[in-house]
Amino acid sequence: MALRPRTVKAGSLAVIAVPSVLGSTLVAPASAFAPVVQDIPGAATQAPKSLFTSTVQPTLSQVAVQIRQQAEQAKQTQQAPATTAVQPIQKTYTAQATQQATPSATFQSAQAAQASAQPTLAQVAQTPAAQPAQTAQATQAASGVAATRTNQTFLSYTSPAGTTSQYHVYAEGVDFSKPVGVVFYFDGDYWRNDQSKVYDPSGELAQMAASAAAQNMLFVPVISPDTNRYDAGVTWWENMDRNGEFFRSFxxxxxAANGVDSSNVWTMGYSGGAEFITYELNTKPQTWRNGGGSIMVAGGGLDEGTPSAALKSQPMFWYANSNDGSGETYPQTWSARGAVEGGYNAYRNAGYTNASATVLNGSGHFDYNFSQILSNSLTKGKATAAPKVEQKAEQKTEQKSEQKQNTQRARTMSSATYQSYTSPAGTTSQYHVYANNLDYSKPVGVVFYFDGDYWQRDESKVYTPDEGMLAAMGKIANARNMVFVPIISPDTNASGNGITWWEDMDANGEFFRSFAKSFVSQNNLDASQVWTMGYSGGAEFITYELTDHNTSWRNGGGSIMVAGGDSDGSVDADATTKGLPMYWWVGANDTSGNTYPVTWSARGAVESGYNAYLGAGFSDARVKLIDGFSHHDYDLPHILASSLDFAGKTPALGYSDLSDSNPNYNEISWNSDHRIMLGFADGTFRPNASVNRAQLATYLYRVAGRPAVNAPAVSPFSDVPVNHPAYKEIFWLSQQGINGSDFRPLEAVTESTMAEFMYRAAGSPAQAQGGYASQALAWAASNGIGTGSTSSDAVTRSAMAGYLYIYAN
Known part of the structure; x- marks a missing residue:
């Protein structure tokens, strides 16, 4: 930072009023069941505990890790629940569904009757599943759906993507001479068939079907296509993209095949099935239905994704027992009631006017009267149903909108350097464009970047556009379908104070706003995805000038300030701007004396700016304090990727030694969610421990999608026996070009080793070596992975989580 006259701020972030650190605030928990598994054994040592220990309940990503980790740990100790693959029973059920008793006056009395009349899922899990009635088998084409007018079970369907699963149809009691609706049901997680009601179609499902038939609706329980690949149970939420594609197609x-009224299509889910509804089905396009509602029992949170606007007037009803909190199911920290409250609040805040959450007096997680809940919900939904909308008109509108967007995005862009622009006021400067491998059939966003102050060109990264940090940042943005545009300040250093963005902000602001508006318009970019990023003096330009003045050049996006971003205390912005993300990043050691003038503190500037914007009503203002960093230590590609990918998301990890002050907190969450790098059995992550070569081989194998490996019965390595826990993964890596008779599995990974492993696993792409010690280091640095250092220092687990995220994305 240079020569800006200002009041020096205190350097302590401890006095920040509301430490809403990037990626730290709990939004909603998630559904699933199981705790934390040890990573591959290695030479890692225990890291010191963080100053901040999370006490919040886990989100969906954390629960996903915990359930998988418990399964892996159980396998090691031979104490896991049976994890045999699901074996569907091909039978047909044609008996009349059990007639439901007259609904009682209150949920409480009905639940009491239910509890005494039939076993809970916990009791069912201890006894063999009831066999459905033996009748004639139904044959069904694996890829199609036929009209169904009788009760049938275990029918098959295969989606266009090749995903296959089964479903039941309860049609008895439905009058097909009248409009017919449908209720699709998704059950909770299970390891064995006898733990789920979907494998006992003559039991509780038949009672639920009677509730649906009373409203002239088919009842269709759908079995998750999950194959329990990782011994983590069969779930709806674990691979939601695949499961969502399957269900929407089905x-x-x-x-269509059954002539169902598409304006009366309901979904109902329990626990993990409820999460599938709120995270996947109700956040994606609704072309498969034109009305109906959703019922979530003992689950249904939302901590990421945007609820579909098409459903805002449709009924959404949540239910949870009052004591269905932490400790009632796995993991012990997860609360179904917390998920219900979080999901309900998230959807209400998104404008869902017909949402309600009901707290029941049942006992824990396995005591719900599903048929009564379904009956009451359908009755209530019918009374509050939104007006019908013609599906053809909706589809036509969507098609027109899509055609219009595709026409608008028809223009493509090319990467270029040192392009010139002159504003209407006559101010001229240059900029670079990184626009590689963009998908113009989708919205294309943009990131404008402003560098810090400098006196000589070789002091600024904006004059090395073909290498180093800018090129890596360009790849990060392009991978997210965004153009990356670093802009050179129009400052001429007339005062002798260096080239800055903040010294003549009126002129610089006029230049940039004119340029940005023209660039977005001329290139048909998505004006709702316009981000700004600044370092040091560039960060000050954002907070003093761009966000605090006319913002007509964009209508969405966000701002990223690194090592700067102060404010004079008077923030004047419209309501739209106040809702956009504003993320500050600063090193704990970036205080007075680390740059010029020596009295200025980047950390103090961040503290002051953050507090000013938070106090002005910016709802998504957050700050990330990075341990150990000073003014020239920032990994800008990583900061850009983390800010873009985790905007508005707030993962909550339950590791006892990890807090959101860790600069790779979001990336650690991503690794956990994708089962790449896991924690340890004692509940720790050990962020400062080193990574050994066997562990890195395992992580890269997992990133590659866990391909099939035909490892030889005799190990080709002198120091890796065939019973080594990572033998398969190490052999796989050797097939990518990491050769040698000894592998040294416990040797700590340096940046050079990491670069070599990743470079080989990526296929050894052509790469100019430049000034780096090897092609691998040059390739890694150009992709934002490491710094190109040949130091013998070991890479920590925290840093590796960040590098793995960049490598995989």
Whole structure:
């Protein structure tokens, strides 16, 4: 930072009023069941505990890790629940569904009757599953849906993507001479078939079907296509993209084949099935239905994704027992009631006007009267249903909108350096464009970057556009379908104070706003995805000038300030701007004496700016304090990726030694969610421990998608026996070009080793070596992975989580 006259701020972030650190605030928990597994054994040592220990309940990503980790740990100790693959029973059920008793006056009395009349899922899990009635088998084409007018079970469907699963149809008691609706049901997680009601179609499902038939609706329980690949149980939420594609395809086919009224299509889910509804189905396009509602029992949170606007007037009803909190299911820290409250609040805040959450007096997680809940919900939904909308009109509108967007995005862009622009006021400067491998059939955003102060060109990264940090940042943005545009300040250093963005902010602001508006318009970019990023003096330009003045050049996006971003205390912004993300990053050691003038503190500037914007009503203002960093230590590609990818998301990890002050907190969450790098059995992550070569081989194998490996019966390595826990993964890596008769599995990984392993695993792409010690180091640095250092220092687990995230994305 240079020569800006200002009041020096205190350097302590401890006095920040509301430490809403990037990626730290709990939004909602998630559903699933199981705790934390040890990573591959190695030479890692225990890291010191963080100053901040999370006490919040886990989100969906954390629960996903915990359930998988418990399964892996159980396998090691031979104490796991049976994890045999699901074996569907091909039978047909044609008996009349059990007639439901007259609904009682209150949920409480009905639940009491239910509890005494039939076993809970916990009791069912201890006894063999009831066999459905033996009748004639139904044959069904594996890829199609046929019209169904009788009760049938274990029918098969295969989606266009090749995903296959089964479903039941309860049609008895439905009058097909009248409009017919449908209720699709998704059950909770299970390890064995006898733990889920979907494998006992004559039991509780039949009672639920009677509730649906009373409203002239088909009842269709759908079995998750999950194959329990990782011995983590069969779930709906674990691979939601695949499961969502499967269900939407199936639902569209079923509705069409059976002449179902598409304005009366309901979904109902329990626990993990409820999470599938709120995280996946209700956040994606609703072309498979045109009305209906959703019922979530003992789950249904939301900590990421945007609720579909098409459903805002449709009924959404949540239910949770009052004591269905932490300790009632796995993991012990997860609360179904917390998920319900979080999901309900998230959808209400998104404008869902017909949402309600009901707290029941049942006992824990396995005591719900599903047929009563379904009956009451359908009755209530019918009374509050939104007006029908013609599906054809909706589809036509979407098609027109899509055609219009595709036409608008028809223009493509090329990467270029040192392009010139002159504003209407006559101010001229240059900029670079990174626009490689963009998908113009989708919205294309942009990141404008402003560098810090400098006196000589070789002091600023904006004059090395073909190498180093800018090139890596360009790849990060392009991978997220965003153009990356570093802009050179129009400052001429007339005062002798260096080239800055903040010294003549009126002129610089006029230049940039004119340029940005023209660039976004001329290139048909998505004006709702316009981000600014600044370092040091560039960060000050954002907070003093761009966000605090006319913002007509964009209508969405966010701002990233690194090592700067102060404010004079008077922030004047409209309501739209106040809702955009503003993320500050600063090193704990970036205080007075680390740059010029020596009295200025980047950490103090961040503290002051953050507090000013938070106090002005910016709802998504956050700050990340990075341990150990000073003014020239920042990994800008990593900061850019983390800010873009985790905007608005707040993962909550339950590791006892990890807090959101860790600069790789979000990336550690991503690794956990994707089962790449896991924690240890004692509940720690050990962020400062080193990574050994066997562990890195395992992580890269997992990133590659866990491909099939035909490892030889006799090990080709002198120091890796065939019974080594990472033998398969190490052999796989050797096939990528990491050769040698000894592997040294416990040797700590340096940046050079990491670069070599990743470079080989990526296929050894052509790369100019430049000034780096090897092609691998040059490749890694150009992709934002490491610094190109040949130091013998070991890479920590925290840093590796960040590098793995960049490598995989």
């Amino acid at each position: 639902a569209s086919s079923f509705i």
